[in-house]
Amino acid sequence: MALIVQKYGGTSVGTTERIRNVAKRVAKFKAMGHDLVIVVSAMSGETNRLIGLTKEISATPTPRELDVVISTGEQVTIGLLSMALEAEGIPARSYTGGQVRILTDNTHTKARILAIDEENMRRDLNAGRVVVVAGFQGVDEDGNITTLGRGGSDTTGVALAAALRADECQIYTDVDGVYTTDPRIVPEARKLDRITFEEMLEMASLGSKVLQIRSVEFAGKYKVKLRVLSSFEEVGQSEGTLITVEEDSNMEQPIISGIAFNRDEAKLTVLGVPDRPGIAYQILGPIADANIDVDMIIQNVGRDGTTDFSFTVNRSEFEKAKAVLEGVKTHINAREIVGDNKICKVSAVGVGMRSHPGVASQMFRTLAEEGINIQMISTSEIKISVVVDEKYLELAVRILHRTFGLDQAA
Amino acid sequence: MALIVQKYGGTSVGTTERIRNVAKRVAKFKAMGHDLVIVVSAMSGETNRLIGLTKEISATPTPRELDVVISTGEQVTIGLLSMALEAEGIPARSYTGGQVRILTDNTHTKARILAIDEENMRRDLNAGRVVVVAGFQGVDEDGNITTLGRGGSDTTGVALAAALRADECQIYTDVDGVYTTDPRIVPEARKLDRITFEEMLEMASLGSKVLQIRSVEFAGKYKVKLRVLSSFEEVGQSEGTLITVEEDSNMEQPIISGIAFNRDEAKLTVLGVPDRPGIAYQILGPIADANIDVDMIIQNVGRDGTTDFSFTVNRSEFEKAKAVLEGVKTHINAREIVGDNKICKVSAVGVGMRSHPGVASQMFRTLAEEGINIQMISTSEIKISVVVDEKYLELAVRILHRTFGLDQAA
Known part of the structure; x- marks a missing residue:
């Protein structure tokens, strides 16, 4: 029994069928007795569709209003996933960034998280509900909607894990972990079981396809146990890659990761x-x-x-x-x-x-x-x-x- | 110089080009010196698209989550219209139902408005901004997103006009007013210059294509001057149909309207x-x-x-x-x-x-x-x-x- 924050990216929630699959996956973790906070991105393609609409209106859309428009992508996903969980018999409740209250500064389209109110989420977790949170978004102190910039949903996941002192933050994506290099160039590339935050940051050119660098910095700073996994594998099939603060002193350390x-x-x-x-x-x-x-x-x-x-x-x-x-x-x-x-x-x-x-x-x-x-x-x-x-x-x-x-x- | 609430329906904001046209129309009213609060619906087809997604998840979607999903339709429109206004050089600011704060009861998918906080809108109006509000939605006292049911944007318009004691609430649609009967059946049907609230309610079978009946009841109760106009005519081309409390004692009253x-x-x-x-x-x-x-x-x-x-x-x-x-x-x-x-x-x-x-x-x-x-x-x-x-x-x-x-x- 642990408190786990899971983040599912746009590809993992790209269709209603995939959202139903995520609900089934979450249901399995719930059946193991875990408390779960699920962070989701917009369905793949949706953020680009919304940005396209704003471009049709103006070449230089007002940043405040751009955030009002693009934040709807994640809002749709939280509603759909919560419904899908309820359809699986799992009590769930969705939260926009403003409803959690994820407080950010007022730098529209690339806001930084200042504080997270955990009270509402705790109340639902204590009532046995799965909490479903919109990634990528928050509100400033005047209640204006803000967004964290591309890939910001990873940062939301890590920030929630830090605020709730979660046992682990799991980032689900379409690859099953961090590799020694790009397998398209080196077929012998291997998945790493673990990697340190510092290495992950330096591996940016590989890692950026897997994890947003800002979320890795955030996880390192707040000592959040971060794990990258595939949402297209069965639960338990792979442990993915664990990104940790400490070097593993029990293993012979590879010189190069x-x-x-x-x-x-x-x-x-x-x-x-x-x-x-x-x-x-x-x-x-x-x-x-x-x-x-x-x-x-x-x-x-x-x-x-x-x-x-x-x-x-x-x-x-x-x-x-x-x-x-x-x-x-x-x-x-x-x-x-x-x-x-x-x-x-x-x-x-x-x-x-x-x-x-x-x-x-x-x-x-x-x-x-x-x-x-x-x-x-x-x-x-x-x-x-x-x-x-x-x-x-x-x-x-x-x-x-x-x-x-x-x-x-x- | 008057305070006017204008409501534009889904057809009037059905494409980004039409949204830009609405912005141009609002700019003309602004140039006349009026204070303006604009209520918008979702772009036509959008609410049905969102409901379609929820149906793919569940035949009986959780009402609370259904509201989370479908309320995004209007949120996209307010952002786009505010951008379009700013692009026209008109300062504007968008508000979701929750941001206004349109307080409703907690009857998800068909909530009733309990109170409207006018403070934020007044501040923006006093600063010379056009206020753009999402129709059809509100929040309950726990901050849950609610919707008012189909056609609820008309009700939002009338309720805002009542709360702000606006001089007039103008409902823009794709017809230019209320007719003596359906012109498709009687080509000689004439547009009425005015009609009483009671008549409008009894004309439901014709009126429902033009105005949501609930908004007419609301306007009658709070004595809001309500006018139905076409958003596809030039500003000032027609006065539409005025829906009033009083019978017009200065004119010879027609026996049948x-x-x-x-x-x-x-x-x-x-x-x-x-x-x-x-x-x-x-x-x-x-x-x-x-x-x-x-x-x-x-x-x-x-x-x-x-x-x-x-x-x-x-x-x-x-x-x-x-x-x-x-x-x-x-x-x-x-x-x-x-x-x-x-x-x-x-x-x-x-x-x-x-x-x-x-x-x-x-x-x-x-x-x-x-x-x-x-x-x-x-x-x-x-x-x-x-x-x-x-x-x-x-x-x-x-x-x-x-x-x-x-x-x-x-």
Whole structure:
């Protein structure tokens, strides 16, 4: 007997038949004696349909009213799932974000959760009801409807689990867990039984397909036990992947947990700028002002009083970033601006590398042996990322996956 | 400068293009200096789509959850219309029933309005904003979402006009007013400039296509000036039909305002029951227990210690009512149960008949001259209804329309 928060995404509730299946799944957990809070997304396609309507009205819809419209997607799902549960003989009650009261700030379309009132949910749980909550939404202190931004339903699930001190937050999706890498590139990729929050964050490029990163940060901060599972498997068929705070000290820790990658990268280099304090700000300030997110940043050691400065941006912002740099080129005394939008980033992630020096050199040697030139390197305590030519992406991911022993069952 | 409540039905907001047209119409009223509260229905087809989803989940959806689902239809419209107004440069703010706070009882799917908090709307009106309110919905005192039943948006409009002491409540629909009778049957039918609440209620069979009867009762009770107009005409092109409390004493009052009719009728007669106290209850009690609504009720003068008892029901309940009567036939000592589901009801309605005796006899003579046999007669202070064979419906409506001078312009 535990208190479990379960979150079902848009695909899992994409049709009324699937909603009935979710109700049957919840009924099984209820029969085991658990208390259940269910968080749901809008039926798949519904949020896009609603956004489409707003676009027909205005290219720049009022954010407050956009939230009024798109929050209806989840509201429909909570009503339908509660009905489906009642049809299964399970007492249930639905809650919009405002009815729970999930209090947020007033940043419409990307609000942050400030507080959650657990009183109403507790009363229903104590009365034996399953509580069904609309993900992705809340209200500000004036009662205006807010939404948390795309993928916000994961965050709702984790926040409710934290507020209710739930034993576990289960995120149901259409994959059965977090993998060592993308199985479409490496068929030998294995599902991980557990992964730490830090690793999960670094695995963003893989994890973002499974879990919204903000919810992982939230779970780490509030020490919520988070589990990723498939809603298309039978209850109990798989334990999915558990995302935990602690490293597992009882098991031999793998050095590397997974190989992440990102294809949507582009690289920009400012050549021959004066090597003096403030030059980084002079280059990146205009980029930030243009609302362009920067990922990796590398500054080489200066030579002859000048230095080279490189950074990566999302590929879709490559041309825009290049134009910004050309605009400030004279002002910053740069010799030349060069760029490449046919690159990718490949990362080895694992908390084990903290206690295992030599991971970086092993990674570089492996890539060199395959003739793959490394263009940029960036490291964190639990991650080593390299930028390589895009054509080497699959090869690099495959050989690193093998080199670090991820092909073998744990 | 006036405070006007305008209500736009599902057809008027049926597409995003039509919603933009409503915004343009509201902008014109705003430019005249009026304060405006706009009540909207769900986009046409949307409520049925949502009900369809619930039917796929359960044949008997939980009423509380049904309200959670179907109330989203109006919520989408308020967001879209508010955006469209802002896009026209008109400051606007949307309100769900709960946000206004339209307090109702907890009778889900057919709740009654108990109170309306005008504070939030007043604040926005004073700030120069157009207030856009979701029709058809409210919240009970525990914050559960409720709906008012089909056509409830008219009631929301009238209730808001009453609470705000608005100068006028305008109901926009796809017809331009209330007619003397259905123009599809009598091409000479004329639009009425004004009609009293009592007449409007008696004209139900015509009026129900234009206005929800409950909203008319509400408007009469709270003395709200109610006007029916077309949303497909230019602003100012027509004054529609004004529904007022007072008879217009400055004008020569027409004796008859309109000819109403109802085709969906069926008649049942219990022949030869003992003419003793309590017999009406013995016959109609079982009918009421079977949830069958009874319209006209006629009991003939008794003869030889027995009497004949007739009543009409909706045609769809004819067989069910007949079966109920057959079931109690022996118990009530009836000689025979007979029925006819090929009948219709035709009514002449007008407050003027109060001061003009002889309307009934003129009506009966006119029908007799055309050879139309009258099967049942029922009268109220401002209405005379007859039941005739269904095949005479069009003929009866046409000749009565002409006899009472409704073909001529007022």
